[in-house]
Amino acid sequence: MESMQNILIVGAGFAGSVCARELAEVGHKVLVVDRRDHSAGNAFDLKDEHGILIHQYGPHIFHTNSERIFNYLSKYTEWYQYEHRVRGVVDGKEYPFPINRDTLNQLYSLDLDEKGAADFFEKVREPRELVKTSEDVVLNSVGRDLYEKFFLNYTKKQWGLDPSQLKAGVAARIPTRTNTNDRYFTDTFQAMPLHGYAVMFENLLNHPNIEVQLSTEFKDVLNSSREFDHIVYTGPIDAFYDFKFGHLPYRSLRFEHEHLADQEWYQSVGTVNYPNDFEFTRITEFKHLTGQQATSTSIVREYPTAEGDPYYPIPRDENEILFKKYKVLADQEERVTFVGRLAEYRYYNMDQVVGAALNAVDKILERK
Template identity: 40%
Template sequence: MAVGKQYDYLVVGAGLFGAVCAYRAKQSGRKVLVIDKRPQLGGNIYCENIAGINVQQYGAHIFHTNNRQVWDFVNSFVEFNNYRHSVLAKADGKIFNLPFNLNTFYALWGVTTPREAAQKIAEQKTPLATEPQNLEEQALALVGRDIYEILIKGYTEKQWGRRCPDLPAFIIKRLPVRFTFDNSYFDDRYQGIPLGGYNKLIEKLLSGVETRTSCDFFAERRQWEAWAEKIVYTGEIDRYFNYEFGKLEYRSIRWETEVLACPNYQGAAVVNYVDGQIPYTRIIEHKHFEFGAQAQTVISREYPAEWQEGAEPFYPINDAKNTALYGKYAELAQKEENVIFGGRLAEYKYYDMDEVIEKALKSFEAENIP
């Protein structure tokens, strides 16, 4: 550690990327400080116990991976249950299974065989003479009119706050279609939820690490930079560089959480509401992630929202304009010798949890920390 420095590493953000980096640094004997602007640790996987139920405060997070190294890593801290994600979609009062599979096609058309389903989709697909120019054209070319109109259009327009013809085609480069009666949302070999919730994983990763919450890096930036030899930064990359090239765009989300005096509200952890006139995109019933048997239940209605200054940024808008803008910030980041940029906001990229952990571990391999 250089003279005058109090820490080897300052980790800005106590989500998964920051927590894994802090763990690896401490494990190697480095002195680490983790700060987070929120009043709690855990980033978007933070859970609050309500009525004896672990409520995921920032939306549904299901751990899934094919990476054995990552699976073994998280299981060295906490035990996972055998939860397998299965999503339902509610449209015009009817229930459909997601992703699209033979159960979905039976509910739509009454078909019962892979051949019948494939033929029905082929009949409905819209042939294109050129590359699809927008999301609507892409969806119609991939799965046809019925699936698009009933299960894609309303949900997508709510999610992004824009009409499908105004959204870029690349948002749905592919749509998973299964010609089996398999309702599993993920194909990954390893899946589950930590026993006792995600807070248990974060607590173990940060055990023995100095942490400070409700602490804004930018409010006292010069002090933090002076205290640490190196910084792990997981916040918005454009803000780190004082919006030198302009601001990146995001979609935000808000939740309305309610405790209900019944043991089971919807019979599944997640039900998507795909009708355009319903303002929320889905309802999460948290107890089902851990097979809860409590007398009450807790649900969260999820409402997409336009991101504005001061709101939480959740989904990067990776269109051509924002991708080009991020590229400029990425070039600046590469020149920062003493800063590791990582995670969804610092890399302006949607990550699954296993990908975040893998990236954090590789970042510290590059640091030559054993």
């Protein structure tokens, strides 16, 4: 790629910000635009009016097995070591989740060792020769009772669909354990940005070759007099093409933040799932995540919705078929790179977005 090109990056989340920094580092002039009034995308955090650091768009817990990606982000943040733990509420009682040996012993009043837990799962599971759906995954692993207690109604709330209507990958993300490990993630690197995500993104975007324009629609920039040699687009791919083939389905979220002035802690762990009760799916208490010390606390409840900002691509075969129509167009673009969860219609974790962005930059720089 020729030196000192003008590059437009649409979106100031992980994908856009990492691309911006890497392209700026090798001399390109980069304009980053975002329709929101802040960078950091859905990872954006800030101190609420009571001084508690909260995640505006729900909990974002960083974890990765990639030393390369952890070291990359370490250039822009210090870390607070944190291992996320989750509980699931069934019939008014909290149990470790993902399901482990303690879950079985507490739920069924048993005293299983590791082999006993493995034997229990083998006894109750409903084997599936072909594992096509999320229902297949869970029934094949833990059987019907645990499926109905922990997964069925949570999935219905989260996705607005029955697990039998979702691809297997959704449930495959959640492990089942015969030991007593109650960490939600088992990745090698688990930590939170010490001063928050917003500060980390400020550091990422702090480069003389990077200009950031917030509260800006990218098509307004395209229609301006500025010219760009290349575009990195991280928004919804169907929006880029003005929904030519129709809207890609996304699941959205509504967040209900609450501050509790008269108590230091609200719950025992970072996140508590409510699979069978209430309209919300889970409650997160931010002080667990950040290590912040305070005599009061702030929580957020998450309500999945069909309308609103796109958060999760809905993993169904018909949606993949529609996405591929847009991807055919995207693959023909010589001056546009599509990267990120919305642009690639993929459920990426944060570290996966960073990896995808670094790979996208490599391909951009390879072009002559």
